[in-house]
Amino acid sequence: MQPVCTFIVMLLFHLGSEFSSAVDSLTSAQLLKDPGTLVSNKKIFSFGFFSPPNSTNRYVGIWYNQPFTKEVIWVANKNNPLTDHSGVLKLSVTGNLQVLNGKNETLWSSNVTLPKARFSMARILDYGDLVVEVFESNTTRQNGTALWQSFQHPTDSVLPNMRFTLTKKSDLRNVLQSWTSPTDPSNGRFALGTNSFSLFQIIIWDGDSIYWRSGPWNGNIFIGTRYHNTGYGNIFINTGTFTQDDTGGVLSLVFTGANESFLSHYALSYQGIIAQRWWDGTKKSWSVSWNAPDNECDIYAKCGVFGSCNPKTSPICSCLKGFEPKDKEEWKRGNWTSGCVRRKPRDCTSEGFLRLGTMKVPDNAEWTVGLNKDQCRDKCVTNCTCLAYAYDTAIACMTWSVNLVDIAVLAPGGTDLFVRLAYSELGNNNRVKIIIIVSVILGLVILLATIIWFLWKWRAQKKSKELPKRNKRFENQQGRKKSISDQHVFGDKSQVMLEDLQVTKFEDVVKATNDFHEDNLLGRGGFGQVYKGTLEDGQEIAVKRLSRASGQGIEEFMNEVLVISKLQHRNLVKLLGCCVDGEEKMLIYEYMLNKSLDAYLFDSQKRKLLHWQKRFSITEGICRGLLYLHRDSRLRIIHRDLKPSNILLDENLNPKISDFGMARIFGGSQDQGSTQRVAGTYGYMSPEYAMEGHFSEKSDVFSFGVLFLEIISGKRNSSFWFQEESLSLIGYTWKLWNEDNMNSFIDPSICNPDLNEEIIRCIHVGLLCVQELAKDRPNISTVISMLVRDITDLPKPKPPGFMQRQTANDKGSSSVLTSENTSSMNDVTVTSITPR
Structure with a gap:
């Protein structure tokens, strides 16, 4: 009897474990x-x-x-x-x-x-x-x-x-x-x-x-x-x-x-x-x-104060120029923690700054916002206790009045660090440069003298063939002919020609951007960096330089070239040309003075410039641009990555849609496409695209709806978090809509009793755009009619998609998902982060 009882107990325990x-x-x-x-x-x-x-x-x-x-x-x-x-x-x-x-x-x-x-x-x-x-x-x-x-x-x-x-x-x-x-x-x-x-960093x-x-x-x-x-x-x-x-x-x-x-x-x-x-x-x-x-130079203060670490050199530690080891015997033995000291005593009246490029800036920075690079330098110059300064376009001014510690070479990458040194130390450096330059020039003169007859003979012929060679190199880099088939990129048999697109020489781009100088950096994202440039004729341009580490490859680069080169609309950014040289891939755009919408919308000071009439005008311009893409252009295009950072503003704050690396072309009778490679930005993707890979005009309408709610609320979708219910910005909007409490949703900088009725109507339109099912959302032409009141009676919105915040592991786990605002890198996202 007892063995039977034992068996039953074990069976129940096993079943209980399975149940749990x-x-x-x-x-x-x-x-x-x-x-x-x-x-x-x-x-x-x-x-x-x-x-x-x-x-x-x-x-x-x-x-x-x-x-x-x-x-x-x-x-x-x-x-x-x-x-x-x-x-x-x-x-x-x-x-x-x-x-x-x-x-x-x-x-x-x-x-x-x-x-x-x-x-x-x-x-x-x-x-x-x-x-x-x-x-x-x-x-x-x-x-x-x-x-x-x-x-x-x-x-x-x-x-x-x-x-x-x-x-x-x-x-x-x-x-x-x-x-x-x-x-x-x-x-x-x-x-x-x-x-x-204040100046946030992670420390172990x-x-x-x-x-x-x-x-x-x-x-x-x-x-x-x-x-x-x-x-x-x-x-x-x-x-x-x-x-x-x-x-x-x-x-x-x-x-x-x-x-x-x-x-x-x-x-x-x-x-x-x-x-x-x-x-x-x-x-x-x-x-x-x-x-x-991940290397010895990452260890904190590896080379002591005023020492610089470079994992690619041997030994890895060296003193900054103008400094020498404090304990030379210890340095010879490979113990660098004692650091370095100045070779000459300080004298504020006879000091300048040595530029060190691609550096990990020292610890213990003093942070000052609201200064440009020149003002940052002046701040350090006028303060004798200031030992160094650095400027990052997003962080602003950093200065140091204590010993510089934990410095390393980060090339590629890093930040320019300007270290205070005696003029005599800087002069030595200049003399070495002069000697090198003179030697190089003399060598070049001798070399040119031996081949000048060859250059004279072939000069005319070389000049006439230069452009065809450049075009041929462009073709070889892409693995395509000048006439590129839509079929490979878009799955369509139509031909997209590039004959109207200017192919720019790499050296011309280098000259226009001053060798991609930090002062010309407009911004950076998952694709790489964007630089301001000025051509020889005085035209200002924006150069989108794809990083070698970018998630956007040749497919996305060619996709953007093919799509936008054939588009002309006042609310679309104009592509002026492209440049391919070796591993370099660059797109040349018209320059937008006021950068992107998110730089204004989510900045506590600049957002005040966006009064309601201006925000409505920007919204209407975005709609006109989408209408052109969806219905009026000769190529029917789905953008797939609409968000504030991809809306550029000209000198009059007029909007222009940019970044067509993720765009797709539809055939004349095609209404929907699908992909197994979901690309774009979480937080702006429609549910059917994020979860099933289906995209259509209604996918862009959903993205526009999220963007519209951001414009009205002044709240960034990525950083918004309604703690009590884990609601996204969309979910929070829906909650307030059902509570008839929309006044608390409106950005205080545009809140006006005389305008609130109009703004609430716009929120209504935004909620119609973010409804969970694509069939329930209006198309963009209907959205425009709603905004300009050609349609006066608006339907009641149904529950939106992504009411709660989405996690990377929660795909499909709930009837309502959530999302994050990120900068797209093909299949991946890099979060856009902004203090508020």
Whole structure:
């Protein structure tokens, strides 16, 4: 009899384990016993009991639900393990999540208390967040409120859409804490955080000492890091969103993730390395796309004060010009931590600045906003205590009045650093340059004298063939003929000719931009940089220079050339020409004095220039441009990447749609296309495109709707977060619409009782554009009729798509998804980050 009972007990235990593996939630009436687990709805994450490799201790944590290898991203009882399999996870009637051992002792607790007369439930979500939700009753489990969530208590990892807030009372140095070892998740020696609320940077501490720092955030990258293409397809570095409240003292951080189809997160290893990891489904293993530190020069203060580190030289450390080792014997032995000292005493009256290019700027910068580059230099010149300065177009002015420490060469990349030196030190440098220049010139003269007869004979012939050769090189680089088939790029048999497009010489572009000087840099994104230039005839141009590490390849480059070269409209940016030389790929556009719409709309000062009439005019111009693309041009075009940064403004703030790298051409009778390669910007993609790859005119209408709501509210879609309900900007708009409370949605700088009725009507139009189903959205010609009141009675809007914020792992996990605003790089996104 007893063996039969034992068999039944074992069978029930097995069935119980299977049942607990199939559910994603836990109530106060249930227990989760070791080795039970909860699995998220889409089976992306598991939550339950586990043991690290080569360890018998038991922990409760969250990991990716991959069968080949366990990637743990959160641990509850990391400093208090279970020593056997007697562990139990329970949710008390007060809403407190607890880990208990066999003696009923509490090893870990969420330390929260449930409001009276309410019901709670713990649930593991598809984007890796463990949430304790509160409901009004046990029978109604909808619209719950988060009482506690693991995202607010990270351990060593950061997942997409994990948002946490730092205040002056927060432990800024312990946002993440490393494991002690691969087998022990207890607090290790390394911690990650920040040390500044103003000039934000990421720092890794080794105990009480700084081990690595990222350098300041400039709105696109951390300028002290080496971002590069690691050659593993179309996944790229995506750092996240960082916003600071206007009141100061509060820093909100979000990692927004890359392509949704990849599982990606950041993790701080027990060795003190922060890495972005992603699941390689082909290799069935976790791969690293970026990590830091990744060489000796990344170690903090490797070369001491006034020392510069270059990983490509031997030795890696050298003193800045005008300085010498403080302890020469130590330097000879390879110990550079003592740093360098000036060779000559300082005298403010006889000093200038030495430019050091592509540098990681020193630590402890003093930040001044509102200054241009010349004013930044003047600020340092007039202050004798100023030892150096640097200027970044997004950060503005940085100066240093303390010893310069943690400097490194970052080429390619980095920032120009101007170090204060005695004129005599600068003069030596100039004399060396003069000697080199004179020697080169003499050598060239001798060389030219021996071949002048050849140049004279072939000069006329070479001049006549120069342009055909350039065109031929252009053809070879593209692997195409001058007449390029639409079929390869667009799947259509029509021919798109390039005979009207100017092919510009690379040397002419170099001259126009002053060798791509930093002063001419207008902005940068996932594709590379945009520079201002002036041609010999005085025409101002904008040069879009694709980076070699860009996600946009030859396909996207040719796509933009082919599409926009045939378009002429006052609300589309004009493509003047292109340049291909070796690995260089550049597009030449007309210059837009006021840059892009987001530079005005999300700037606390410039947005005041956009009164309501101007915003309405900009919106109408965007609509006219889209109408031309969709219906009036000879090529029917779907843009696929409409967002504020792709709306350029001329001297009169008139809008022009730009960036056609993702655009697609439709045939005359074609209404919809599809792709397995979703490209664009999360937060502006329509649901049918982001989730199924279907795109049409209605996809652009959805993007326009998001953009229109941003124009009205003055709120950036990427940095908007309605904390209580995790609502996106679209979801927040819908909530206020149903509450008949739209006045609080309107940007205060345009709020006017006389105009509010008109503005609310425009919000109505915006909500019609972002409806979840494409068939419910109006086409762009109907939108124009609504705006100009040719259509007076507007239909009631249906619920929009993407009401909640989307995570990289939440694709298709809910009936309403969320999104982020990012700068597109083909299949990937790089988040656009702006202080507010």
